[in-house]
Amino acid sequence: MADPGYTTGGYNEAETSEESLLLSCLKRIEANPAGAYAVHMYLSKLKASNRQPHFIGIAARTFDSLIESFEATVFSIHNSDLILVCRNVPVDDADAAVDKMRALFGEDPLLATEDEAFEDSFSNWYDLSQPEDYSTFVGIANDLAVEAQRRKQQGAQDKVNEDREKGEPLGALNLAAINQKLQGTRVADLIREQTCLQIGPNGPRSILFREHFVSMVELKKRIAPEVNLFASPWLFQYLTETLDKRMLAVLANRDIGGMASPVSLNLNVNTILSRDFQNFHKAIGKSASRVVVEMQVLDIFADMNTYCYARDSLQERGYRVLVDGLSPLALQFFDPGLLQSDFVKIAWGPEFEGDTDSTRLAEMREVVASTGKDSVILARIDTEEAVKWGLAMGISRFQGFFIDDIMKKLAGVQAEKARAKSKSRPKPQAQPAAPAPPVEQPAPAQPAAQPAPVPTQPQPAPVPVQPAQQPVPAPAQPQPKPAPKV
Amino acid sequence: MAISSEKKLPSQENLLLEYMRRLEKHKEDRKVVHLHLSLLRPMNRREQHIRTATGNFENIVKSMDGQVFTVKNSDIFVMYKKTIHPHVETAVQQIRYLFDDDPLIVEEEHSDKKFASWYDAEQDFDSVLQTVQGMAHAEQKRQIEVRGRMDARAALKARQEQGEPLTPRVLARIETALSKADLSNLVRRQFICRVDSNMVPEQIFSELFISIKDLRETMIPDVNLVANRWLFQHLTTTLDQRMLSMLTKTDGISISGDISFNVNVATLLNPEFQSFDDNIAAGRRGAMIIELQKEDIFCDLASYLFARDFVQEKGYRVCLDSLTVQTIDIIDRERLGADIAKLIWHTDLVDGGDELHKKIRKIVKRGGPDRLILCRCDNREAIDFGHSVGIDLFQGRYVENLIVEDGRRRELLKLKRRIERSEADAYLDEE
Numbered sequence: 001m002a003d004p005g006y007t008t009g010g011y012n013e014a015e016t017s018e019e020s021l022l023l024s025c026l027k028r029i030e031a032n033p034a035g036a037y038a039v040h041m042y043l044s045k046l047k048a049s050n051r052q053p054h055f056i057g058i059a060a061r062t063f064d065s066l067i068e069s070f071e072a073t074v075f076s077i078h079n080s081d082l083i084l085v086c087r088n089v090p091v092d093d094a095d096a097a098v099d100k101m102r103a104l105f106g107e108d109p110l111l112a113t114e115d116e117a118f119e120d121s122f123s124n125w126y127d128l129s130q131p132e133d134y135s136t137f138v139g140i141a142n143d144l145a146v147e148a149q150r151r152k153q154q155g156a157q158d159k160v161n162e163d164r165e166k167g168e169p170l171g172a173l174n175l176a177a178i179n180q181k182l183q184g185t186r187v188a189d190l191i192r193e194q195t196c197l198q199i200g201p202n203g204p205r206s207i208l209f210r211e212h213f214v215s216m217v218e219l220k221k222r223i224a225p226e227v228n229l230f231a232s233p234w235l236f237q238y239l240t241e242t243l244d245k246r247m248l249a250v251l252a253n254r255d256i257g258g259m260a261s262p263v264s265l266n267l268n269v270n271t272i273l274s275r276d277f278q279n280f281h282k283a284i285g286k287s288a289s290r291v292v293v294e295m296q297v298l299d300i301f302a303d304m305n306t307y308c309y310a311r312d313s314l315q316e317r318g319y320r321v322l323v324d325g326l327s328p329l330a331l332q333f334f335d336p337g338l339l340q341s342d343f344v345k346i347a348w349g350p351e352f353e354g355d356t357d358s359t360r361l362a363e364m365r366e367v368v369a370s371t372g373k374d375s376v377i378l379a380r381i382d383t384e385e386a387v388k389w390g391l392a393m394g395i396s397r398f399q400g401f402f403i404d405d406i407m408k409k410l411a412g413v414q415a416e417k418a419r420a421k422s423k424s425r426p427k428p429q430a431q432p433a434a435p436a437p438p439v440e441q442p443a444p445a446q447p448a449a450q451p452a453p454v455p456t457q458p459q460p461a462p463v464p465v466q467p468a469q470q471p472v473p474a475p476a477q478p479q480p481k482p483a484p485k486v
Numbered sequence: 487m488a489i490s491s492e493k494k495l496p497s498q499e500n501l502l503l504e505y506m507r508r509l510e511k512h513k514e515d516r517k518v519v520h521l522h523l524s525l526l527r528p529m530n531r532r533e534q535h536i537r538t539a540t541g542n543f544e545n546i547v548k549s550m551d552g553q554v555f556t557v558k559n560s561d562i563f564v565m566y567k568k569t570i571h572p573h574v575e576t577a578v579q580q581i582r583y584l585f586d587d588d589p590l591i592v593e594e595e596h597s598d599k600k601f602a603s604w605y606d607a608e609q610d611f612d613s614v615l616q617t618v619q620g621m622a623h624a625e626q627k628r629q630i631e632v633r634g635r636m637d638a639r640a641a642l643k644a645r646q647e648q649g650e651p652l653t654p655r656v657l658a659r660i661e662t663a664l665s666k667a668d669l670s671n672l673v674r675r676q677f678i679c680r681v682d683s684n685m686v687p688e689q690i691f692s693e694l695f696i697s698i699k700d701l702r703e704t705m706i707p708d709v710n711l712v713a714n715r716w717l718f719q720h721l722t723t724t725l726d727q728r729m730l731s732m733l734t735k736t737d738g739i740s741i742s743g744d745i746s747f748n749v750n751v752a753t754l755l756n757p758e759f760q761s762f763d764d765n766i767a768a769g770r771r772g773a774m775i776i777e778l779q780k781e782d783i784f785c786d787l788a789s790y791l792f793a794r795d796f797v798q799e800k801g802y803r804v805c806l807d808s809l810t811v812q813t814i815d816i817i818d819r820e821r822l823g824a825d826i827a828k829l830i831w832h833t834d835l836v837d838g839g840d841e842l843h844k845k846i847r848k849i850v851k852r853g854g855p856d857r858l859i860l861c862r863c864d865n866r867e868a869i870d871f872g873h874s875v876g877i878d879l880f881q882g883r884y885v886e887n888l889i890v891e892d893g894r895r896r897e898l899l900k901l902k903r904r905i906e907r908s909e910a911d912a913y914l915d916e917e
Binding site for chain 2 (some may be wrong): 304
């Protein structure tokens with residue numbers, strides 16, 4: 001995309017990678033360095049959610065007019081960085097173009113720093129006619145090329161991450177058939193569970209509830225292996241309405257009152273006012289207080305009137321209501337306490353980790369306090385750091401991969417105890433040998449259980465806003481919480 | 487006796503209303519306290535809390551010194567004899583202790599939300615009556631509205647009136663048809679006007695949109711396109727592209743003056759928008775306003791923020807579309823960095839009470855008069871309401887009528903002048 005002159009070339013990937021194009025461009029400059037300079041823009045330092053490929057594409061296009069009027073080229077580096085190489089271009093023009101591109105990311109913490117300090121954190125200029133600058137910059141370009149090569153070899157592994165989005169996009173044409181199939185497909189065996197745990201300063205306390213959800217990856221395999229169900233957020237939402245019905249039917253037959261901990265499930269607002277929910281209520285009404293109903297903020301905003309009614313009618317009947325689908329970003333834009341639910345669930349994302357901006361942290365703490373710290377749940381927890389961070393914010397309820405691990409360990413310890421006890425008993429054969437998966441393991445919906453996220457991944461962000469209906473391509477990272485829209 | 491411990495008895499509001507009517511005859515020496523339990527956090531207003539709260543007034547009821555009513559939203563009304571005012575105060579204080587960790591109580595001093603409102607039955611009779619009537623009315627209306635949408639009877643009626651609900655299969659057919667059809671004759675335009683107190687409209691800009699009603703009538707007369715929110719929303723992404731291509735072809739539709747149009751956030755990041763933007767004269771961008779739906783914005787905030795910066799940087803303005811009475815104080819235009827917001831007119835805005843009106847007034851004041859538009863104004867009441875809270879800009883059928891009327895008036899004026907002139911000419915001729 002960078003330089004139209006090059007993109008028409010052959011298809012030999014290694015030769016036409018942006019990095020190698022940059023290197024050969026630099027070689028030409030070495031022969032004739034007069035008037036040449038480069039600007040390296042560190043888009044790789046932006047928040048993951050701002051590094052989505054189509055964002056970077058648009059950012060690169062900001063330089064179109066510069067390229068048309070002058071001798072200038074933009075290179076899109078694999079890690080999202082952009083490199084602008086110019087010859088005899090007025091610095092003011094190049095600077096204006098860089099500024100324009102920078103303005104696209106106005107909300108990013110990287111740009112929140114003061115303008116003075118900014119120059120260093122976001123971009124760097126190299127006067128290529130000076131041998132010293134030239135060799136520094138060639139060094140950088142070489143490193144980038146090596147890294148790009150290494151990444152290409154890794155590519156096979158990244159493919160796995162893309163599995164979820166593989167296939168033709170879900171569209172009106174294939175939707176009818178898929179919806180039909182969903183209505184007749186067995187889903188009970190695809191229901192997974194994930195624990196929401198209360199954690200105090202001294203460790204785990206009690207289970208708040210166990211979220212029941214349909215593994216979307218498994219479901220996709222079963223009903224539409226060749227279709228990317230997440231291509232349209234709206235059509236995906238449509239499918240979830242059908243899924244709701246199936247889920248309610250299955251759960252109505254399970255003994256919710258007899259389960260060890262309360263249950264939560266994700267539903268559309270419309271579903272709550274439907275006959276399917278009435279039937280569910282008839283079946284489990286006595287255990288209503290043990291059921292938490294989760295609704296997506298997108299669905300809520302689409303029709304607040306209906307949400308308010310659904311919320312009140314649920315609360316009156318003893319259910320508890322949870323607002324799902326919030327990202328830390330969303331908290332900057334509205335106060336979830338105003339939705340008057342019993343709980344709000346915020347998806348933890350890697351952007352929290354590095355965020356040391358004290359104002360934003362204070363804001364966050366304030367949101368937690370004003371929403372009621374007992375109401376806030378931090379989801380998608382995949383590291384201990386995330387828990388620590390949450391505790392520091394005043395949050396004590398957590399859900400995610402890391403919590404699943406804790407639960408597994410706890411169960412393991414208990415099983416160990418039980419075994420020890422049974423061994424001390426005289427009749428050892430009473431104990432079945434199988435250590436047995438302790439609790440029903442909330443197997444996440446992610447395909448081929450891959451290890452921790454590849455941190456260097458340049459790709460898109462795990463767009464935290466709407467876990468279920470991501471409109472953007474593959475989050476590079478296995479989502480801690482599998483497409484949770486039940 | 488009107489007292490009832492059964493909170494769910496549907497007629498509590500009506501019983502309260504009836505009691506108010508009887509009270510009217512002997513309202514002297516009585517007082518009323520209204521406890522706003524509805525403002526507590528949900529976890530603090532479960533049934534047992536409400537029961538405990540009402541229990542504090544048991545003695546007063548037993549001694550026939552007062553009456554207690556618990557209405558649907560959990561608020562409590564106590565009407566009592568002035569002589570026992572200290573007892574009531576103590577009881578209210580005790581209830582307050584029950585909820586002393588709730589933000590309502592904690593922040594009461596610095597907030598305009600109060601836990602209790604005290605009234606003198608004689609002096610404040612009308613305002614108490616109004617509050618009670620409003621509550622009974624609002625609850626009833628809300629139930630009818632929402633139930634009306636959901637139950638089978640209503641669905642049947644909608645089907646008869648509006649056609650079969652849209653299905654994925656039909657949606658696919660429509661999308662194919664749309665990709666070829668010429669939609670320029672379905673494009674409608676509605677003006678956003680500043681309307682003064684004499685109801686004279688001044689055109690500020692116009693919104694271009696594809697008439698869904700006409701689209702339906704030309705293409706698929708028996709189908710209700712908006713029956714499913716999500717399918718419809720998906721359909722709009724196709725319409726976006728058609729709209730953009732029409733706006734690119736300047737001969738397709740006339741786009742004089744400042745205009746606005748509705749698109750999805752995702753559309754702004756598509757190649758279609760890029761090519762639209764490439765083809766538009768740079769100066770035109772400043773005359774264009776891009777309208778975005780709130781649910782679309784919150785569907786993917788990161789994309790919204792990027793798209794917003796992208797289009798604003800190019801000179802377009804961004805409008806946050808379809809705020810409602812329930813979302814106007816939750817979703818903040820300023821924080822979202824949109825230039826303009828549209829609030830959908832509904833009579834609930836009038837019924838919303840002083841607090842809501844104060845909020846809207848504050849929003850208008852903070853953003854300035856050119857930032858909030860009251861849209862879908864069907865009648866004069868909408869304009870009057872808007873004026874009462876400081877809104878200057880309006881859109882809707884009624885505004886279109888005003889424009890026609892205004893045009894007619896101007897024509898008449900012109901005609902009159904012409905007649906006057908020709909009379910004068912005739913006079914001069916005679917001379």
